[in-house]
Amino acid sequence: RRWWVTLTPILLITFPAATQYFMWEKMRLPIGATFCVMTLHFGQWMNRVSNFYYWAWFPVNFTAPGLMIPSAIFLDVTLMMTGSYMFTALFGGMGWSLLFYPANWTWLAPFHLAFKHPSGPLMSIADLMGMEYVRSATPEYIRIVERGTLRTFGRDVTPVSSFFAGF
DSSP states (O other): OTTHHHHHHHHHSHHHHHHHHHHHHHHOOTTHHHHHHHHHHHHHHHHIIIIIIIITOOOGGGSOOOOOHHHHHHHHHHHHHHOOHHHIIIIIHHHHHHTHHHHHHHHHGGGGSEEEOTTSOEEEHHHHHHHHSOOTTSOHHHHSOOOSSTTTTTTTHHHHHHHHHHO
């Protein structure tokens, strides 16, 4: 959770880049990264729904994978426009990580809505979900609204983390 914005783009660029190289060199199709990310998302959703939801009854809201499709499209468009692996690595790789967090705003935004808890405090829906969903092996002091994580410093740390991931 703390390093999600930084580590996810760094760790996920390897397979789309390899697929992009193969599809560009062998078939001259600039769709390698998008194809790889689409198949990855399909596999992730199959895994998360079948294993987390149907097997363990864990809420699907807590296990949604990070959306990488706009980043993959940007990477493919960069290769198509430049035709150079060097420019694709420099500019496409930077765009890959910088587009990751804004692409996920669409499904993260509803969890930041304010909610007035019946016992009194005003909190976000994400905080309420974290407090109300009882996890059997998690002590109570961890279920308290977290402080000092990347989620707390969402305004300042997120662009810096995205730029670092692109670098």
